[in-house]
Amino acid sequence: MEDWQHGGFGLYLHWPFCASKCPYCDFNSHVAAEIDQERWKRAYLSEIERVGRETEGRILNTVFFGGGTPSLMAPELVAAILDKVRATWRMANDLEVTLEANPGSVEAGRFRGYAEAGVNRISMGIQALNDVDLKRLGRLHSVTEARAAFDVARDVFARVSFDLIYARQDQNLRAWETELGEAMAMAVDHLSLYQLTIEDGTAFGARHTAGGLKGLPEDDLSADMYLKTQDILGPSGMPAYEVSNHARDGAESRHNLIYWRYGDYAGIGPGAHGRLTLKGQRFATETPLAPSRWLQQVEATGHGESPREAISEADQAGEYLMMALRLAEGMDMNRYAQLAGVGLDEIAVDRLEELGMLRRDSTRIAATAAGRAVLNAVIRELMP
Numbered sequence: 001m002e003d004w005q006h007g008g009f010g011l012y013l014h015w016p017f018c019a020s021k022c023p024y025c026d027f028n029s030h031v032a033a034e035i036d037q038e039r040w041k042r043a044y045l046s047e048i049e050r051v052g053r054e055t056e057g058r059i060l061n062t063v064f065f066g067g068g069t070p071s072l073m074a075p076e077l078v079a080a081i082l083d084k085v086r087a088t089w090r091m092a093n094d095l096e097v098t099l100e101a102n103p104g105s106v107e108a109g110r111f112r113g114y115a116e117a118g119v120n121r122i123s124m125g126i127q128a129l130n131d132v133d134l135k136r137l138g139r140l141h142s143v144t145e146a147r148a149a150f151d152v153a154r155d156v157f158a159r160v161s162f163d164l165i166y167a168r169q170d171q172n173l174r175a176w177e178t179e180l181g182e183a184m185a186m187a188v189d190h191l192s193l194y195q196l197t198i199e200d201g202t203a204f205g206a207r208h209t210a211g212g213l214k215g216l217p218e219d220d221l222s223a224d225m226y227l228k229t230q231d232i233l234g235p236s237g238m239p240a241y242e243v244s245n246h247a248r249d250g251a252e253s254r255h256n257l258i259y260w261r262y263g264d265y266a267g268i269g270p271g272a273h274g275r276l277t278l279k280g281q282r283f284a285t286e287t288p289l290a291p292s293r294w295l296q297q298v299e300a301t302g303h304g305e306s307p308r309e310a311i312s313e314a315d316q317a318g319e320y321l322m323m324a325l326r327l328a329e330g331m332d333m334n335r336y337a338q339l340a341g342v343g344l345d346e347i348a349v350d351r352l353e354e355l356g357m358l359r360r361d362s363t364r365i366a367a368t369a370a371g372r373a374v375l376n377a378v379i380r381e382l383m384p
Contacts (some may be wrong), residue, residue, distance in 0.1 A: 003316070003339060004277045006332075007263020009055070010062040010255050011085065013044065014269030015070040016291045019102070021255050022138040023203035026197060028289050029068045029269030037077050043298040046085045047268045048304065052088035054278060055266065062087040062096045062255035065119075071101035075113025082118040096106070096159075096254040098123055103149035103162075104141045122153045123192070123253075124162040129179050133168050138203075150169045150186060159251060161190035166229070167222040168196055169215035176225045180232050189251035193229055194244055195222055206372055223373065228368055243326045243372050262320040268304065270294035275311075283308040313339050314384075322379055330359075330366025340384070348381050 018029045024081040063085060067077065082097065099114055101107050111122065115254040115344060119129035126146045127135050134142065141149070143288050153160045160329040164183060166176050183191060198208045198217070207213045217225070231241060238246040242260060245253065258265055267274030267285055270293070274285035286306050288294045298304040311319070316338035357371035371378045 002277055002280070003335070004225065004262070004264035004275070004282065006335060008061040008254075009058050009259035009260045009263060009267040010064065010258040011048075011051075011060060012064050012066060012255075012267045012269075012272055012274065013070075013081065014267070014272040014287075015065060015067040015073055016270045018067065018071055019072065019104075020138065020140060021203070023207070024137060025202060027068070030291055032291075035072075037074050039295065041077050041080050042322060043304070044081050044268060045172050045302050046302060046317070048081070048084045048088055051266045051268065051276075053275070055089070055264075057060045057383050058089060059092050060085070060095065061092045061263075062258060063098070064255040065097075065099040065376070067100055069102050069107075069109035070099050071110060071114075075117055078114055078119065079117035080199075086118075090132055094254075098253070098255055100125065101149075101153070101349055102141065103146040103178075108149035109151045111152055115156050120157060121159040121253075122157050122161070124150060124153060124160065126150070126162045127165045127273055128168065129164070129182050133171070136169055137165065141300055147186070150188075159189065160200060161192060161251075161253065162188060163192045163194065165194050165196050166225045167217045169213070171217060171225075173221065173224055173228060177232065180229060183239070184236055189238075190245070190247040190253065191233070191238065192245050195226065226373060232372075239328065240372070257327075260323045262323050276308075282311045284311055313341060318383060321382060325365075325367050325379060325382075328366060330364050332364055334363050342384075344382055345384070346380050352378060352381055 011289050014028065016028055016030050017032050017035055019031070021031055034162060063082070065073070078099065097119045099119045100123045101111075103124050103126055125139055127139055129143055129146070131142050150160065150162065163182075164179065198204050198213065198216075204213060233239065233246045237248055240246050241252050242256070245256065247253070264277050264282075266276060267276055267287065270287055270291045271289045276283050276285055285305050285308050288297060288306060294304055317336050320336060320339060321331060333344055342367075349358065351362065352371070353360055356368055357374070359368055360363050367375055367378055
């Protein structure tokens with residue numbers, strides 16, 4: 001059994017285009033007046049075929065269309081890609097196919113076509129449940145449109161998730177508590193809840209540097225919002241199975257679990273990253289960020305990746321540690337030792353356990369609720 005098999009095998013497809021660029025977004029997303037979707041289809045199919053030859057015989061557990069805004073893709077394009085995927089790999093019986101969507105009326109109108117193509121899970125970027133904050137975040141939809149799109153998605157798909165951002169401008173703890181209650185009332189089974197971070201290279205980053213981004217919560221208030229989230233969602237049947245992700249039992253994102261359980265995943269599309277184990281060596285893969293450059297490279301060479309980087313066993317162990325400790329289920333210390341060639345520092349583990357930051361169960365350790373609130377510090381203590 002190769003190490004990646006502990007986590008499974010997934011496929012990530014990056015669609016880099018958006019209707020507009022959100023001011024907080026540092027993802028590889030671009031606004032384009034015209035998109036030749038037929039040309040993009042040929043490139044995606046070519047790359048699926050190439051990666052399929054390298055990973056022949058594997059069972060594919062998940063497919064994830066990320067972006068960008070994949071709900072700007074024509075349903076016919078999604079169908080062609082999924083037809084190629086099904087012809088390339090053997091499918092798991094419970095194959096999960098997720099597509100990220102914005103909750104505009106145009107995107108919602110495509111949902112049935114995506115379902116017919118084979119998508120069975122939607123991840124919707126709602127981000128806020130009041131119109132003032134949506135406008136501040138640069139979102140093009142209103143709360144009314146978001147709720148309507150969510151209702152359409154729930155009619156079409158058995159599994160629907162949506163994202164919210166907290167620690168927004170002028171947001172207080174009571175307002176966030178109210179918003180979480182509204183989210184729960186929408187019959188959602190999966191929520192991704194992210195603290196607003198100000199990233200360099202974004203419009204918010206430039207505005208913040210110039211002193212123009214007023215009303216951001218202090219760190220203590222942001223931490224209180226995180227803790228309040230756990231207090232509300234856990235007892236309501238949606239505990240955090242990962243630091244930023246909550247789900248009802250069985251509704252967890254299987255694709256993201258492949259990342260966090262340190263499985264293998266192929267990354268296709270501009271700016272897509274991957275981890276692939278080939279002939280016993282795990283490689284980090286990446287692709288050119290610029291959509292035009294990636295597309296031209298695929299067309300000219302039949303190969304959309306940048307040069308691969310072999311990952312040392314010590315670095316694999318470090319990546320496994322950083323990813324798995326994000327999960328409530330934690331990590332397997334024996335698996336870590338097998339990758340690293342040496343076990344975790346028992347003194348550090350004992351110290352963190354005494355401080356209430358870790359819990360130990362036989363050969364597994366996991367961050368406690370208190371530990372997840374300061375997870376980066378916990379990981380630093382355990383890193384050799």
